[in-house]
Amino acid sequence: MAKILMKGNEAIGAAAIKAGCKYFFGYPITPQNELPEYMSRELPKVGGVFLQAESEVAAINMVYGAAGAGARVMTSSSSPGIALKQEGISYIAGAELPCVIVNIVRGGPGLGGIQPAQSDYYQSTRGGGNGDYRTVVYAPATLQETVDLVMEAFDVADQYRIPVMVVGDGMIGQMMEPVEFKEPKKRNLPPKDWATTGTKGQRKPNIINSLFIDPKELEDHVLRLEEKYKVIKQNEVRYETYNLEDADVVVVAYGTTSRVVKNAIAKCEAEGLRVGLIRPITLWPFPDEAFEKISDKTKGILTVEMSTGQMIDDVKIAINGRKPVYFYGRTGGMVPEPDAIVAEIKKIAGGEK
The missing domain is CATH 3.40.50.970 (Thiamin diphosphate (ThDP)-binding fold, Pyr/PP domains)
Incomplete structure (x- = not known):
């Protein structure tokens, strides 16, 4: 077609x-x-x-x-x-x-x-x-x-x-x-x-x-x-995952923000940093099961949104205290930029957060 x-x-x-x-x-x-x-x-x-x-x-x-x-x-x-x-x-x-x-x-x-x-x-x-x-x-x-x-x-x-x-x-x-x-x-x-x-x-x-x-x-x-x-x-739960098995940091993002995040992940990988992604496709029901696939070596979860952090509640419920959860976002109509997301990922990977 x-x-x-x-x-x-x-x-x-x-x-x-x-x-x-x-x-x-x-x-x-x-x-x-x-x-x-x-x-x-x-x-x-x-x-x-x-x-x-x-x-x-x-x-x-x-x-x-x-x-x-x-x-x-x-x-x-x-x-x-x-x-x-x-x-x-x-x-x-x-x-x-x-x-x-x-x-x-x-x-x-x-x-x-x-x-x-x-x-x-x-x-x-x-x-x-x-x-x-x-x-x-x-x-x-x-x-x-x-x-x-x-x-x-x-x-x-x-x-x-x-x-x-x-x-x-x-x-x-x-x-x-x-x-x-x-x-x-x-x-x-x-x-x-x-x-x-x-x-x-x-x-x-x-x-x-x-x-x-x-x-x-x-x-x-x-x-x-x-x-x-x-x-x-x-x-009816739907989601996409990438590189969860050995990720240093896992990013959670949905919608067009996830496309920006994928660019950020590519930049991190070019520098040798392993970064995973969980992309919820159904916001409800939320894909709790995806978080069970996160590696023990993962240092933290970064939620990225075009908001002040509304999805982070569901991320914290899904991870159930197993890993620290951080947030980066823009709001008011501003779109997150890959370099800013990369900087946040590096902070978590380096233990700065």
Whole structure:
């Protein structure tokens, strides 16, 4: 299959349509605006519907409605917009509805700026809305991986009846790379016999809701969700590792930051320093198992992010005190540079930290 040079936001839209998405509800915000623009042009060509809602709050509740009817549906936004959608995401998770949510992250807090950042890690992985719930969270590092994960996200959402988030910093949305649209691995997806498609006189009406007045009923529901999340942890963890067996230092990074880190690792290796990498592809479920592969000779773990250190909590939980964990990051839309990362690696390797 021939590769096509595409901008990230447009590649995401093309991947969603290829995966069978027929409905998109959203509201414009930089740096993801090319995605709804693409969907507004291309969805009607395949019999789908694009609708620019009056707000992010309205958009996510439209997603709730379309998902409840069994449709493949998505929305996208950037950081402040995702914050506005959190109540609706909690409702969707509570009602066990499948959908895909794309977040092209910009610097914050508040309106912040329009440059790339990774400061939505907490918002994405901790459940930014109310209650005990989770969403599957993918963090691609290249446009090809973005396309692959967007297509898989729709199947994962349907398989587990769960919202799936695809989180990319602003560079993922704005840069151009060649991509090809490959078929995702086949999954045995369950029928959507829970959807509110009308009874046609053949069954009782389906009711979709996240409200439970009886506290025991609600507890049973939440505990059942927890069992589902355990299955997801068993089956859907994704990560990349490099050179963990004899690394002096192991770096943990995700998304486009991991590409900068790989350049830093190459510079270290040219100087004879062994450096490993753990790249989480699923931010939730977090790849705890990858940290079990770290060598006894490793002197420390360096977490590198475009934030003030949000992923470091999960890294510390995963390493469970076996190694010291350090942090280096840039924030506000600034991107870490390889030489600065190399300097931090050398400090750890030399015992200076």
